[in-house]
Amino acid sequence: MALNAQCASNNIGRSTAPSPVAVLMLIYKIISKELWQDAETTGLFKGAPVDIADGFIHFSTATQVQETARRHFTGQSDLLLLTLDDQDLGDALIYEPSRGGDLFPHLYASLSTKHVMRIASLPVLADGTHDFEGLLP
Numbered sequence: 001m002a003l004n005a006q007c008a009s010n011n012i013g014r015s016t017a018p019s020p021v022a023v024l025m026l027i028y029k030i031i032s033k034e035l036w037q038d039a040e041t042t043g044l045f046k047g048a049p050v051d052i053a054d055g056f057i058h059f060s061t062a063t064q065v066q067e068t069a070r071r072h073f074t075g076q077s078d079l080l081l082l083t084l085d086d087q088d089l090g091d092a093l094i095y096e097p098s099r100g101g102d103l104f105p106h107l108y109a110s111l112s113t114k115h116v117m118r119i120a121s122l123p124v125l126a127d128g129t130h131d132f133e134g135l136l137p
Helices: 003-009 033-042 049-054 065-072 086-092
Strands: 026-032 079-085 093-097 103-107 116-122
Touching: 026 033, 026 065, 033 079, 079 086, 086 093, 086 103
Parallel strands: none
Antiparallel strands: 026 079, 079 116, 093 103
């Protein structure tokens, strides 16, 4: 038996570690219906005014998005919650420290509308907060 065949049959020289598996990491963008309609027209979202001023598009993880809504969107109606897989955005998406040292996803590019997995209305409640029921994992 050749050495390579013997090694193969004995698992010699093979890694027994599991293959790396991509983990689905959902990220979220709160956006006005008007801005999203404009993006759908061109196929690209270049950012809300705050994104453009900061030089990147702000996103949040599932554990961050409700606080983002509370801090920046309280009382605002006509909002949408966009859901994306962070792996679809490539190297232009960078997790950087922000509020309280949490790592927030920032996209240093325009967002192609084709990368949005789900678009959902984000209802505002009587107290000005938003209802995320059924929108997050």
